Amino acid sequence: MSRLKALAGSARALRHGMNAWPPFLFSGIRIQAMSADFRHVRVRLAHTPLTTNYVGTLFGGSLVAMVDPFWMLMVLRNLGQGYVVWDKAAEIEFVSPGRSAVSATFDLSEQVLDELRAEAADGAKVLRWFDNDVVTEDGTVVARVRKQLYVRRKR
Template identity: 50%
Template structure:
């Protein structure tokens, strides 16, 4: 894991790069905050003519896109480059229509990171299941996304 100053600098750079990423620009997705320790992210998506569906609400593909990479990115930064981290599976449950701006927040805690490190120490894979809620400006649930990630220690980093 990086030192705190380097991690904070990486968080600022990642936020800047993601906010310039063409698919996010086009969909009205904005990374509002990445914590300096790279353990949490807040994302916002405006309702625009580019992400509005036929009935005038947030397009489901854009809702998923706004949450797609963040758990993977946070885990890569927390665990370090000696780990393989991939998205394995995802599902989205649409609860209510997004009729305006929507938000999602991601958080990693010590217990999850310790569990992943323990499960992968001998080279076994870990498949953590993480959830993120997408809410509107009033805090009402718009969608719930379940993500399964694949995490494994790279062969050269495994204990003998």
């Protein structure tokens, strides 16, 4: 069992574990909030000399990394052990240069979970897109990110 999975018993433990995880820790990525029910996450990417590229803007790869695991984790935790949940695809559109710290917010509704359960009820695979923006403190959109999840009931 992976160390992160072992920590996933509570949202608080998972948040602290992921914040100490080297890929996040050394990339300036910090989970600011994770609700106890795994339905809300807010993550921040600092703008420092270590997180900027040659032209002084945030690394595109860091923008992708900051949003990568959350939709999958949130859906998996909420659907439970009776489901397989995988990342299937990702898309990112760089809208404006990241010249300051940015954040992204993830909110998972009961309606979306009900739809996933209904679509996967007969064992069929479900492909679902989730969207969110990466924004500066003043709300300027730096990137638009789409993640596609594969969801299926376990056999």
